[in-house]
Amino acid sequence: MFFLILFRNVSKVYDNGTKALENINFFIDKGEFVFIVGPSGAGKSTLTKLMMREEEPTEGEIIINGFNVGKLTRKQFPYLRRSMGVVFQDFRLLPNKNVYDNVAFAMQIVEASPKEIRRQVPFVLALVGLSSKAKRYPHELSGGEQQRVSLARALVNNPPLLLADEPTGNLDPDTAADIVRLINEINKRGTTVVMATHAKEIVNTMKKRVIALENGNIVRDEEKGVYGYESENI
């Protein structure tokens, strides 16, 4: 079994007693494209937080890229996080660095050589279509452009996994479609993609595997799935 991500009997109860996830089981293979869907409060954010080890699982076992997430020490967190590229709803770019330096920063963290950085950064910027804006600062860019920068940053070290938490949440539908097309492109190049989302249209048109959460439980896990929850207001 060449799984990249494994959740086995995972539960998460926050300190204030909130049960966020209950007995979650699934695994994701290399090269898959998986949507995590569900209404607000269903546990999508908790799931991504557990994968990044921003939160610790209360019970069960999580294995990601060979890291046993629940057993990591604080000093090991950075290495788990380096094994995946992460994209957030609010982009999370460094405001004082220009586009090029934001992307290069992810390589400086892993102490890549200046030569590698000079070669790799323009390459990923071209991949996301931002070569001409390398010297701009985040506040000079549109939302879609900022999300492209954060995608470039997530991909620059060639991680096997791309984790996207509501990547289109702050974007208009056209821009959102562009970003998802780009993510799909990245998936076709071999990167496993896990994307938590609210965007019904996107999920329904993509016809990818869908894991649906509700009240902290997996209610559906199907290949070529759709969003469901027709009644929900988004």
Add this chain to the structure above:
Amino acid sequence: MVMKVRTFKYFFAEGVRSIWINRLMSLASIGTVTACLLIFGLFVLFSINLNYIGNQIQAQCEIQIFLDEDISDRRIEEIGVRIRNDKNVSSCVLETKEQALENFKTQLEDDADLLDGLEQDNPLRDSYKVTLNDIKAADEFIKRVEDMDGVAEVTNRKKILDSIIRITDFIRNLSFWSMLLLAVISVFIISNTIKLAVFARRKEISIMKFIGATDSFIRWPFVIEGMIIGLIGTIIAFGIISYLYNYSLNVIANVMDIFKFKSFAEIYHGLLGVFIILGMVIGMLGSAISLRKYLKV
């Protein structure tokens, strides 16, 4: 993890860049370091000079040891050796009775002829004039000397000695505790200023953590930044202090010349060393301490 040299170059560049980008905050931090070191430095100079003056007072406070009238030259020599070998003796000068008479005459000035004819039958005595290292142990010293064979009398100015001891002790205690207090206050103020700077950048820090930066990778640029800020503040404070000190020395020298003060040239090496170390350590510690809270993501 062992950091590569180029990573340290990056940390340094990043530290300098961040001082420039957050220049208002950097200016505030530099100002704080300067102000603290300024007060600290003025206090150090003040207490160095008080101590210096205390030593001068102590040095002026001689103990005179009078010897027996018919003492032999060899015995005088022996007593001299024993006094000079005493661990508490800083200087010891022999005043023969002939010299004592000369000095007496000089003191009397115009009336010196009163003493004419005494050279043949000198009523004065040979004596040793001694200054001590530790004036507090004067009593023990006097007892040791009084027991020596050939010593007639030791001038005992216990009251004067005691009040000098009290004053110098008070000055030393006051300066020590005040400096300690100032140092603690300085660290507190500076770490608070840096805390503000770090708070303004907590988002940046959490982003770095999310994309896999290690704690030390995040910490180093801040620490170097704090170090540079401390250094700049130090240099400014030192410049102001050297100007102020030389200026005040001139003013004081014109008004009063009983006591000598340390010249700036005598003390600036030590002061600069302490300043640089203190400034950089305060800056670095301030950064590292303030960061700790935000690294726990």
